[in-house]
Amino acid sequence: MYQFIRPLLFSLSPECSHHLTLKGLSLLNKVGLGSAPEIQANEAVTVMGIKFPNRVGLAAGLDKNADTLDGLAAMGFGFVEVGTVTPLPQAGNPLPRLFRLTEQNAIINRMGFNNKGVDYLVEQVKKSKANCIIGINIGKNKDTTAEDAAEDYLICLRKAYAHADYITINISSPNTPGLRDLQYGDELTALLSCLKAEQKDLAKQYDRYVPLTVKVAPDLDDEAIKQIAQTLLDTEIDGLIATNTTLSREAVQNSPHADEQGGLSGQPLTKKSTEVIAKFSQHLQGKVPIIGVGGIASAADAQDKLVAGAALVQVYSALIYQGQGLVTKIRQGIS
Numbered sequence: 001m002y003q004f005i006r007p008l009l010f011s012l013s014p015e016c017s018h019h020l021t022l023k024g025l026s027l028l029n030k031v032g033l034g035s036a037p038e039i040q041a042n043e044a045v046t047v048m049g050i051k052f053p054n055r056v057g058l059a060a061g062l063d064k065n066a067d068t069l070d071g072l073a074a075m076g077f078g079f080v081e082v083g084t085v086t087p088l089p090q091a092g093n094p095l096p097r098l099f100r101l102t103e104q105n106a107i108i109n110r111m112g113f114n115n116k117g118v119d120y121l122v123e124q125v126k127k128s129k130a131n132c133i134i135g136i137n138i139g140k141n142k143d144t145t146a147e148d149a150a151e152d153y154l155i156c157l158r159k160a161y162a163h164a165d166y167i168t169i170n171i172s173s174p175n176t177p178g179l180r181d182l183q184y185g186d187e188l189t190a191l192l193s194c195l196k197a198e199q200k201d202l203a204k205q206y207d208r209y210v211p212l213t214v215k216v217a218p219d220l221d222d223e224a225i226k227q228i229a230q231t232l233l234d235t236e237i238d239g240l241i242a243t244n245t246t247l248s249r250e251a252v253q254n255s256p257h258a259d260e261q262g263g264l265s266g267q268p269l270t271k272k273s274t275e276v277i278a279k280f281s282q283h284l285q286g287k288v289p290i291i292g293v294g295g296i297a298s299a300a301d302a303q304d305k306l307v308a309g310a311a312l313v314q315v316y317s318a319l320i321y322q323g324q325g326l327v328t329k330i331r332q333g334i335s
């Protein structure tokens with residue numbers, strides 16, 4: 001069906017078609033028309049102590065406020081990651097902030113964590129009847145200084161903990177000034193140590209262990225990858241999500257939108273993110289599971305990520321280009 005709707009959606013501004021699609025999904029789900037093929041028992045996999053119905057998830061950023069959780073879950077995802085959410089609501093960057101690079105099957109975005117705040121998101125998750133694993137992706141408000149960043153993550157962690165199956169610490173969005181600096185050295189160790197300490201307290205309080213994953217950028221050199229991997233091992237982080245969008249424009253130099261600021265996702269990112277996954281996998285030696293994301297547009301792309309060392313995969317941009325059929329195609333094509 002998506003091939004008929006896509007021309008209409010692509011005739012609208014990217015952000016307008018984004019809102020329309022999410023609204024449509026919710027509606028389809030409410031009237032019982034949004035269901036994907038049944039998930040088979042042999043698709044299930046246990047990662048971070050969680051039983052995922054299948055390996056294919058929705059990456060963060062599409063449903064920032066968990067408004068469409070049920071509709072998205074009905075598309076056949078094994079897990080849906082909502083957010084990024086921040087302690088306080090914020091508007092994000094001025095429009096336009098989302099660009100289609102249609103020829104390259106890519107997207108550039110500089111949304112800037114537009115979201116309704118963690119309290120709103122938690123209420124939406126509580127209302128949801130989604131029968132998939134739910135990840136909540138947390139970040140910091142734009143106005144929060146680097147020194148106070150940990151406090152923002154702590155606020156979100158405490159509020160989201162009881163309602164998530166896993167929680168992602170997003171330190172890799174290129175659209176919040178200074179956020180990616182948290183990926184390095186002592187700052188990373190300090191942030192992850194304090195969040196792990198809080199996780200320990202929360203696990204006692206709720207009598208439930210909710211794993212913490214860290215989401216990294218693809219724009220990391222070999223030394224940075226080695227150091228981040230070591231910090232993940234030292235702080236006993238439960239999982240790694242690799243990767244977020246890239247600042248590189250190497251693969252899209254001829255696109256009319258190539259000069260737009262923001263993170264590039266989709267096909268131009270496929271190879272780069274797979275390489276980053278392979279490098280992390282070498283250092284992590286299976287001790288920290290990896291969720292692979294970045295330019296997955298087919299079962300073969302997903303399989304490449306699994307071969308590189310990922311235990312699970314996520315999609316975003318290719319869903320905009322291909323629609324729901326992509327999820328089923330990947331689920332049926334991976335082994």
Ligand SMILES: Cc1cc2nc3c(=O)[nH]c(=O)nc-3n(C[C@H](O)[C@H](O)[C@H](O)COP(=O)(O)O)c2cc1C
Pocket residue numbers: 059060061062064083084098107109111113137170173215243244245265266267269293294295296314315316317318
């Ligand atoms: C419009 C848009 C918004 C995004 N927002 C977020 C976000 O809020 N938090 C996050 O961790 N990643 C965000 N991402 C990154 C995706 O989750 C994913 O890591 C990235 O797009 C690479 O996957 P893809 O090539 O399949 O899109 C966003 C991506 C896009 C295209």
